[in-house]
Amino acid sequence: MKIIITRDYQEMSERAARLVLETVKAKPDAVLGLATGNTPLGLYRALVAAYASGKASFAKVKTFNLDDYVGLPRASRDSFWHYMQDNFFSQVDIKPEHVYLLDGTAKNLADEAANYERHILDEGGIDLQILGIGMDGHIGFCEPGASFTSRTGVVNLTKSTREVNAENLLELKQVPAQGLTMGLGTIMEAQKIVLLANGRHKAFILHKALYGPVAEEVPASILQRHPDCTVIMDAAAAGE
Ligand code: PGA
Secondary structure, eight states: OEEEEESSHHHHHHHHHHHHHHHHHHOTTOEEEEOOSSTTHHHHHHHHHHHHTTSOOOTTOEEEESEEESSOOTTSTTSHHHHHHHHTGGGSOOOGGGEEOOOTTOSOHHHHHHHHHHHHHHTTOOSEEEEOOOTTSOBTTBOTTOOTTOOSEEEEOOHHHHHHHTTTSSSGGGSOSEEEEOOHHHHHTSSEEEEEEOSGGGHHHHHHHHHSOOOTTSGGGGGGGOTTEEEEEETTTTOO
16 A cells, blocks of 8 residues: 555645546546545545646546435435535536436335446446545445445445434434445455545544454455555544
8 A cells, every 4th residue: 555644634635636637637538436525525626626727627537436325315415416516526527427426216226236336347447446434444335344345235324424424414313324335346446546534533443444454344454455555644644
């Protein structure tokens, strides 16, 4: 793993944006794997700024998001679809037909998951996958105990994940109990992975994931086995 420690959140975001922009420059029709949450907001801001100043185009880029809630309509302001539209897609020249997000309201979630895997393969696989890390070590919605070989599918969300996410959704009882997520096996097939983490609250789990045993209790620890994984963290997240 390549580990980059930055001064602060802004620098973390800019370093990540640079990696994304290099990928898109080298391959204008690159396939990006995208994440939601607080962590990548600065990355999206930097990518939008690069587009606005004419330094980048996403016209040929394809994207696959990691996950979304089961049962939350896309129109809901808390859906990850909404987050992506607001923070990135609506502000750059990406084509709506190039954007893939799991639909947690699909009638048949198993079919939705299988089709997602097929679309990823049809687009040639993910060139660069952006990840955040949850307080319990999750990546995507792959919670502790998820099989390292898991594929896209429905998962139960942990209490910790639901509590953290309740900061955005109004109340805990409104946070869906399940998610639809790429599996760890799916994520590990990306050519390159960039894991982002910021803040002192991430220091303990980040240390465990990067330096502890590779174990299913800490899903992000599987990244130790990826041949091309860069971790960009701010000084606070590097605290341990
Ligand atoms: P956060 O979430 O970026 O809001 O901290 C990360 C995650 O749960 O993957």
